[in-house]
Amino acid sequence: MKTAPTTYPVSPLIRQRWSPRSFTGQAIAPDTLNQVFEAASWAFSAMNEQPWRYIYAHQADTEAFERLLSCLLPGNQPWARHAAVLAISLVKTHYDNGQPNRTAMHDVGAANATLALEATALGLGTHVMGGFDMARTREVFGLPHTLDVVAFLALGYPGEAEQLEEPFRSRELAPRRRKALDEFVFPQQLPVTV
Numbered sequence: 005m006k007t008a009p010t011t012y013p014v015s016p017l018i019r020q021r022w023s024p025r026s027f028t029g030q031a032i033a034p035d036t037l038n039q040v041f042e043a044a045s046w047a048f049s050a051m052n053e054q055p056w057r058y059i060y061a062h063q064a065d066t067e068a069f070e071r072l073l074s075c076l077l078p079g080n081q082p083w084a085r086h087a088a089v090l091a092i093s094l095v096k097t098h099y100d101n102g103q104p105n106r107t108a109m110h111d112v113g114a115a116n117a118t119l120a121l122e123a124t125a126l127g128l129g130t131h132v133m134g135g136f137d138m139a140r141t142r143e144v145f146g147l148p149h150t151l152d153v154v155a156f157l158a159l160g161y162p163g164e165a166e167q168l169e170e171p172f173r174s175r176e177l178a179p180r181r182r183k184a185l186d187e188f189v190f191p192q193q194l195p196v197t198v
Contacts, residue, residue: 027160043122
């Protein structure tokens with residue numbers, strides 16, 4: 005487990021959450037997966053719109069899993085194929101009255117984070133991916149114009165780094181790092197510097 009070396013004592017669950025590429029391939033029980041999606045449902049959202057949608061497939065459901073896998077860019081396919089579940093997070097971009105939901109992407113990000121924390125609590129790893137083919141994903145899944153693809157997620161029980169080929173093995177073993185707080189948190193001041 006790659007526990008984060010935090011400066012301040014944050015929750016152990018946050019410190020333990022990371023994005024593995026190595027998975028055992030062990031199946032995720034349906035109730036366990038439903039528990040992870042249930043956690044996503046309780047993320048905050050503007051006007052309680054809950055604009056997130058998920059499409060998923062278990063590895064054992066070969067045809068459906070391969071459809072999801074085929075939408076990933078080649079750099080993600082070699083390791084993602086060993087995940088127990090692949091999922092797509094989608095965003096409903098407009099309210100039912102046709103007005104744009106300005107915070108919808110933010111809210112889906114919150115749902116994905118809540119999902120990942122619940123997965124961590126259950127001993128699962130979650131790797132969120134932006135490396136996918138948007139046009140292919142829209143075509144393969146026949147997505148309506150009211151839904152946009154946000155990210156793909158690989159879920160599974162973490163495996164050993166040694167089972168990965170390079171460059172993935174080195175990335176799996178690399179120490180975890182984050183920016184220092186003073187690089188992104190500012191006392192009240194105008195203008196904010198970046």
